[in-house]
Amino acid sequence: MSPAADQLNLFAQARAQFQILQTGFGAGKQFFATCAAWQAADKPQTRLHYVAIDPQPLSLSALSAALSEQDFATSALRELAQQLLLQWPPLFKGFHLLQLTEQVSLLLVSGEVADCLPQIVAEFDACYAESALSLALPASHHRLAYPTNVTVIGAGIAGASVARALARRGIAVTVLERSHPASGGSGNPVAVVRAEPGGAHHPITALSAAGVSWLMRWVATHGQTISHDFCGAIRITRDERRHQKLATHAQDFPPQWLREIHRDDASALAGQTVADAGFLLPYAGWIEPAALVHALLDHPCISVKTGATVQSLQRHPAHGHWQMRSDDGLHTAACVVLASAFAQGLSPHALAIDSARGQLSLLPERAGHDLQMVMCRDGYITPAVNGMHTIGATMQKNDPCTEARLTDDAENFQRVQRLLPGFATDATQLVSGRVSWRAVTQDRLPLVGRIEEGLYASLAHGARGMSCAPLCGEWLAALMVGEALPLPAPWRDFLDPLRFAVR
Ligand SMILES: Cc1cc2nc3c(=O)[nH]c(=O)nc-3n(C[C@H](O)[C@H](O)[C@H](O)COP(=O)(O)OP(=O)(O)OC[C@H]3O[C@@H](n4cnc5c(N)ncnc54)[C@H](O)[C@@H]3O)c2cc1C
DSSP states (O other): OOOOOOHHHHHTTTTEEEEEEEEOTTSHHHHHHHHHHHHHOOOOEEEEEEEEEEEEOOOOHHHHHHHHHHHOOOOHHHHHHHHHHHHHHOOOOOEEEEEEESSEEEEEEEOOOOGGGOOOOOOSEEEETTTEEOOOOOOOOHHHHHHOEEEEEOOOEEEEEHHHHHHHTTEEEEEESSSOOOSGGGGGGGGEEEEOOOSTTTTHHHHHHHHHHHHHHHHHHGGGGGEEEEOOOEEOOHHHHHHHHHHHHHSOOOOTTOOOEOHHHHHHHHOOOOOEEEEEEOOEEOOOOOHHHHHHHHHHEEEEOOOOOOEEEOOTTTTTEEEEEEETEEEEEEEEEEEESSSSSSSSSOOOOEEEEEEEEEOOOOOOOOOOEEEEEESSEEBBBBTTTEEOOEEETTOOOOOOOOHHHHHHHHHHHSSTTTSSSSSGGGGGEEEEEEEEEEOOEEEEEEETTTTTEEOOOGGHHHHHHHHHHHHHHHHHHOOOOOOOOOOOOOHTTTOOOBO
């Protein structure tokens, strides 16, 4: 696998990033040849972004067998192959972003080339045609001005995710946080991570699937300090009609990702008698949110300023940069990301974000009541973590009450009854848990993208921020630097922060 001279010439010209398109991926022969040339070109400051469309990607076992027969010339290539196997995604149709090293990423698009090509938002530097690499664009093509530093407002999962995604791209990030990291919605003791199965092309289904898949890959490579267990989840529906709808939907997915499950099998997997038949989501589980936020922020290019409430945000009339007034003084930045969950009056446009209070309840772990999987329906109960099952969560619009309420615990007790009848005997067994607020939009999708020049948002992650905000951070960073977007083209509109805005 020796690098071709023409590839070395191409890579020699690359600056911050180099994007390549290949149709077909197979066992990655061409990909590894490209990476070998990339390593030989020795461009430590440049990132290689490889996009491959494959109508039928190999299964993990077939890929593993194929890679074991390849002769990798360097230890760096062998490590890359190991990462590829570690991160090989559950192969449902769609976009799968794999961050293989700090420099090399692979966007594997599973689907027919003719369908997928128009869905890819990217400017490629080169593409493979018949195994030869050629320039894709005229040399004069114009790329986005690459930001060198960015200020992020808010250190919850949304802010931490976009900060990390920018930092990985070599951008210096300052995070301004009014309290401390994970002090808002992202500070719950445990969060459920799972996709929301739904209609075939439902945006929430697609975003949550891509989001969970991405998060699990990130945690597999960076999650040593994060308490989590991707133990799987069982989803029960409210009635037979919804069950049948999901059963049809499940047929579009590989069973490793989603499958219908009988009540007895569900009970055997959960270790407890479950209320009904349902659906098994093997790629799901729970995570400790604050640990995830801290792990994301732990990067040499990120500096976090705590106790810094941003009170105002305005564009300077002369130099056009954004000025933020906070408790500790005036901050100026050419590029700002709002990640404060709610817009807090900081956006020049009213973004139409509602507030929904949520209270968790906790149930102490008891002998003989082992729960092996996350159970969910109109709420959830997790396996015991640190001696407690977490039960979530109530939902009250525009309710500012910070006190935990026994009536909420009673509501959460009913949620457990609908999942695991008899698992708890009465509501007094529950202990009141944390109260926090979800920032929600009318369509239950977050607001992610560009607001104005130099001003971006990753807001309103609603009830699924732990599952979806990490991928949204990656998507936003790609948008900001002009990299291939890790979601199909229509997502620019689905996530558009101005879709409900009034000036
Ligand atoms: C009860 C409950 C249970 C939930 N369970 C789950 C679950 O199981 N799975 C799941 O995926 N999701 C769950 N969610 C949703 C998830 O918690 C949220 O979507 C997520 O935490 C939102 O993250 P965020 O970073 O957008 O907001 P936050 O975590 O609220 O972070 C915003 C940060 O911005 C800071 N900030 C705000 N204003 C300013 C300012 N002016 N200047 C500086 N800093 C500022 C805040 O202090 C805060 O730290 C749950 C939510 C609730 C309420």
